[in-house]
Amino acid sequence: MISASRLQERIETLGKIGQTPDGGVTRVALSKEDQEAQALVSVWMEQAGMRVYVDPAGNLIGRIDGKSKTAEPVVIGSHIDSVINGGKFDGTIGVIGGIEVVQHLKEEAVEPLRPIEVVAFCEEEGSRFQSGLFGSRAMIGTFSEQDLLIKDKQGITRREALIRFGLDPDKIKEEVTRSKGDLAAYLEMHIEQGPILEKMGAPVGIVTGIAGPSWMEIVVEGKAGHAGTLPMGLRKDALLGAGEIILSVEEICLSHKDTPIVGTVGHVEVLPGGSNIVPGRVAFSVDIRDIDVSRRNDVIDQVKTRAREICEKRGLRVSFNERIRINPVQCSPSIVDVMRAQSREMNLGCPELVSGAGHDAQLIAALTDMGMIFVRCKDGVSHNPEEFAEAVDIALGTELLSRVVLHYAMQ
Ligand SMILES: [Zn+2]
Structure with a gap:
């Protein structure tokens, strides 16, 4: 027994x-x-x-x-x-x-x-x-x-x-x-x-x-500046762009209803990283997993497209470093x-x-x-x-x- x-x-x-x-x-x-x-x-x-x-x-x-x-x-x-x-x-x-x-x-x-x-x-x-x-x-x-x-x-x-x-x-x-x-x-x-x-x-x-994990790093670059003297309309705040992209990871994954796809941003690095400085550069991780490789790869592409749109709208630069993509x-x-x-x-x-x-x-x-x-x-x-x-x-x-x-x- x-x-x-x-x-x-x-x-x-x-x-x-x-x-x-x-x-x-x-x-x-x-x-x-x-x-x-x-x-x-x-x-x-x-x-x-x-x-x-x-x-x-x-x-x-x-x-x-x-x-x-x-x-x-x-x-x-x-x-x-x-x-x-x-x-x-x-x-x-x-x-x-x-x-x-x-x-x-x-x-x-x-x-x-x-x-x-x-x-x-x-x-x-x-x-x-x-x-x-x-x-x-x-x-x-x-x-x-x-x-x-x-x-x-x-x-x-x-x-x-x-x-x-x-x-x-x-x-x-x-x-x-x-x-x-x-x-x-x-x-x-x-x-x-x-x-x-x-x-x-x-x-x-x-x-x-x-599920096959994929890890990439997204880097958003704008321009650092003085938090007191730079008017809101003239800023290129990298963290605001990154914030929008991070929310879009959730939104894109949730749009695939009744699938096991999951997306996570677990690490964010903000530079220069001072409380009185407009962020000039933000690098963050994106972990996306799914059991369906083509759906997972589509979602990665959707996140990248959205990131480009967001950064264009905000006058920021964006780049992607793919770390791993396991099937x-x-x-x-x-x-x-x-x-x-x-x-x-x-x-x-x-x-x-x-x-x-x-x-x-x-x-x-x-x-x-x-x-x-x-x-x-x-x-x-x-x-x-x-x-x-x-x-x-x-x-x-x-x-x-x-x-x-x-x-x-x-x-
Ligand atoms: Zn174990």
Whole structure:
């Protein structure tokens, strides 16, 4: 049986490693805490009958064999690193839930046809080397030598950190990277990190896709001047132009009704930045995400067009620096179908939703069919000590995960 109490106990026990005074968790990748957490999770993997190893990229992997010696494995993954002062559910429920699935099979004496692997990916959050999804990037082969040279705040490179962790980063290419077709399917369970399931009164949701983020910086330039002597009609106030553009980001996103598109301006820099100076230059970030790549790109274009109009009207100059544009990823329609059918059998009535946050799953989708399950979390809060999900909800998500794993592991 899927055990809610075992899941809860393990989440609590793992949450003690790197616990912060206000009940949060700071467990960055390849740290002493990460080592301790991997050791603990390894014990649980072994109890579930898995062989355990850490690959040269720092991914902790547990594996049980299937009846077939040649079949590709069904892989369940997530992460056990955290952001600084994050919560104890983000990532961990996917790994602990994956182990529960394998333990459940062992207890029920079910021998799958395919091998099953549970992976805790290295540095999903990017809170140590500021470049996340490292373990999954290594697995799909898109990491570069540059990733190993990035330094943490203490000046330790990722290469050095891997070596201190007892690993050989020179073996990543040959031992970690897998090819398309090496995996039968990839499944990940994660807390929603948003408020939708809670609002719908649903414990578990089926993810249909992962939104693709785009980040750009917009720079508006006018002319700085004296706040007392420059008449209103003669100003070229960069902040007023920026303000109008920022409101237009909201307006454009809201005009796409009933879509998951979201636009955010989270950082604004005003120069010269004095309370008695008319702002001469403003640079601000714009983060736009959607599951539909063409709609997202259209919205980016609309924001740019509006920014040009606003700046022309106000006699300002505007420029755009695109930082990243990552494509959204769709979950495998056939996995979504299996999830739908299994959740109906469980009488679960799972809503379908998209993930606004990034996950290892969006990368592993390059190798195989990918599916994700979301578990309701309190007030949609995440990356925060207040993060919370009910054990019964996690158990229901794990039950669904287990059914989908079994579906793919038996064929
Ligand atoms: Zn996560």
